[in-house]
Amino acid sequence: MTKLANLLLAIVILAALSTAAIAAGDTLAEIKRKGVLVAGVKDSLPPFGYIDEQTRRIVGYDVDFARAIADKLGVKLELKPVSSASRIPQLMERHIDIIVATTSNTPQRQQQIDFSYAYFFTVQKFLVKKGTVKSLADLEGKKIGTAKGSDSEQNASEALPSATILSFDDYPQAFLALQQGKIFAVTTDEAILAGIRQKAPNKEKFEIPDFQISDEAYGIAMRKGDSALRDFVNKTLLEMEASGQAKEIFEKWFGPQSATPMSRAFSITADK
Amino acid sequence: MDPWLDFTVIRNNLTYFFIGSYPHGNLGGVALTLYLAVTSCVISFVGGLILGLLSVSRHRAIRYPTLAVINTVRGVPLLMVIFWMYFLLPSLLGHPVPESRTVIAALALFTSAYMAEIVRAGVEGIPRGQTEAALATGLRPWQALVYVVLPQGLRNMLPSFVNQFVSLIKDTSLAYIVGVSELTQVATQVNNRSMVHPTEIFFFIAAVYFIICFTFTSISRRLESRLAWRKSI
Numbered sequence: 001m002t003k004l005a006n007l008l009l010a011i012v013i014l015a016a017l018s019t020a021a022i023a024a025g026d027t028l029a030e031i032k033r034k035g036v037l038v039a040g041v042k043d044s045l046p047p048f049g050y051i052d053e054q055t056r057r058i059v060g061y062d063v064d065f066a067r068a069i070a071d072k073l074g075v076k077l078e079l080k081p082v083s084s085a086s087r088i089p090q091l092m093e094r095h096i097d098i099i100v101a102t103t104s105n106t107p108q109r110q111q112q113i114d115f116s117y118a119y120f121f122t123v124q125k126f127l128v129k130k131g132t133v134k135s136l137a138d139l140e141g142k143k144i145g146t147a148k149g150s151d152s153e154q155n156a157s158e159a160l161p162s163a164t165i166l167s168f169d170d171y172p173q174a175f176l177a178l179q180q181g182k183i184f185a186v187t188t189d190e191a192i193l194a195g196i197r198q199k200a201p202n203k204e205k206f207e208i209p210d211f212q213i214s215d216e217a218y219g220i221a222m223r224k225g226d227s228a229l230r231d232f233v234n235k236t237l238l239e240m241e242a243s244g245q246a247k248e249i250f251e252k253w254f255g256p257q258s259a260t261p262m263s264r265a266f267s268i269t270a271d272k
Numbered sequence: 273m274d275p276w277l278d279f280t281v282i283r284n285n286l287t288y289f290f291i292g293s294y295p296h297g298n299l300g301g302v303a304l305t306l307y308l309a310v311t312s313c314v315i316s317f318v319g320g321l322i323l324g325l326l327s328v329s330r331h332r333a334i335r336y337p338t339l340a341v342i343n344t345v346r347g348v349p350l351l352m353v354i355f356w357m358y359f360l361l362p363s364l365l366g367h368p369v370p371e372s373r374t375v376i377a378a379l380a381l382f383t384s385a386y387m388a389e390i391v392r393a394g395v396e397g398i399p400r401g402q403t404e405a406a407l408a409t410g411l412r413p414w415q416a417l418v419y420v421v422l423p424q425g426l427r428n429m430l431p432s433f434v435n436q437f438v439s440l441i442k443d444t445s446l447a448y449i450v451g452v453s454e455l456t457q458v459a460t461q462v463n464n465r466s467m468v469h470p471t472e473i474f475f476f477i478a479a480v481y482f483i484i485c486f487t488f489t490s491i492s493r494r495l496e497s498r499l500a501w502r503k504s505i
Contacts, residue, residue, distance in 0.1 A: 051461050053285060058293075083449075083451065171464065171467075
């Protein structure tokens with residue numbers, strides 16, 4: 001099924017690429033004319049994009065950045081839920097104007113889409129039962145879980161060729177498998193792992209050992225050749241950093257009071 | 273020791289499970305599942321009837337293309353039909369189409385193909401003598417089909433229709449692939465937020481699907497027994 005889905009996805013991307021080449025227009029002017037910025041966001045990945053229990057609306061770190069850009073443009077924001085597998089085809093097909101959905105900036109993706117400066121940095125780590133893992137070597141030959149369609153999958157098999165990588169539909173399933181001892185570790189971006197661990201009722205039994213296998217920089221993705229929009233987004237990101245708004249958003253979702261406390265070891269700059 | 277099952281996660285999200293973000297957002301959850309199921313059910317009933325009747329046509333120019341369509345659609349996984357429709361429909365129509373409409377189109381097309389075969393079997397299951405007698409009374413072929421064969425055939429098709437529709441109700445769960453927040457997708461969203469209650473959440477939605485399907489089959493069983501008295505042969 002996964003193979004079939006990947007094949008289909010490849011065809012769709014190819015088809016999308018061929019039409020995108022013709023259709024590449026000035027999205028920035030188009031957004032202003034419509035008065036709406038359509039942003040693709042995750043709707044089931046706290047704290048980046050998820051449905052708030054009380055208001056039943058999509059909220060999160062990614063959503064706040066999308067809103068800041070829409071405000072700066074002076075247009076309304078429309079949020080469209082996307083998955084890791086569907087976000088790039090949807091952008092190509094002009095269903096959405098930008099992707100603000102934990103999209104890591106990678107050289108492979110740069111061939112299809114343009115990225116803004118990075119607005120979030122994280123590293124890929126492992127979530128394991130306490131005391132079982134001291135270093136990467138302890139994970140050799142073990143079963144490791146992650147989620148489909150993410151680049152955590154690829155990074156893990158490169159870093160641990162002898163390990164068996166099991167791809168689950170979502171992180172909760174992977175965590176359940178870890179709790180039941182079916183897998184030895186769950187791997188993905190630290191921010192997501194911290195969120196899972198924080199929610200667990202028996203969180204003192206789990207830990208995130210202090211080593212990493214890759215650096216991830218999330219960028220806002222746009223269609224290739226949309227340079228006016230990309231420049232505008234980049235300018236807005238730098239202004240948000242300068243005014244402290246970017247830090248404020250970080251503190252809201254990752255500050256000491258949040259469900260996923262992390263320290264902000266980065267700032268948004270023009271060189272990343 | 274933690275309690276074995278903790279259903280507070282269901283209670284806290286009950287509104288979201290039933291209507292999604294409505295009214296300040298799109299309809300979702302159980303309501304959307306029902307909407308998708310009922311709409312595609314009605315469309316595929318009509319579509320299946322038309323395709324089925326075309327596939328028993330005496331003219332090859334009608335029969336062969338119809339059979340080609342039916343067999344193509346039946347030979348492709350539903351997930352693909354949904355995915356393709358999602359990208360195909362807007363480019364065919366030249367304007368954006370809401371995701372839920374593309375899912376309805378896909379479900380209706382897919383189910384129509386299966387319904388067509390049920391219709392074909394139902395029509396061919398009526399003894400030839402019925403058609404011959406109808407034609408002998410001076411009815412035209414289409415009149416013989418509509419007034420004599422179909423009324424008897426449809427009654428026999430009913431259980432297979434119900435089977436197909438129950439399957440359709442459950443197939444709406446595949447709409448998640450294009451980001452439509454029907455019941456299964458809503459459950460995934462809540463599950464990914466609460467992280468630690470997958471058993472409770474998926475037990476709950478399984479129960480909801482069962483209730484919907486069971487209600488539907490009960491109603492249709494009643495309908496069947498009401499129609500049975502007119503069965504004379």
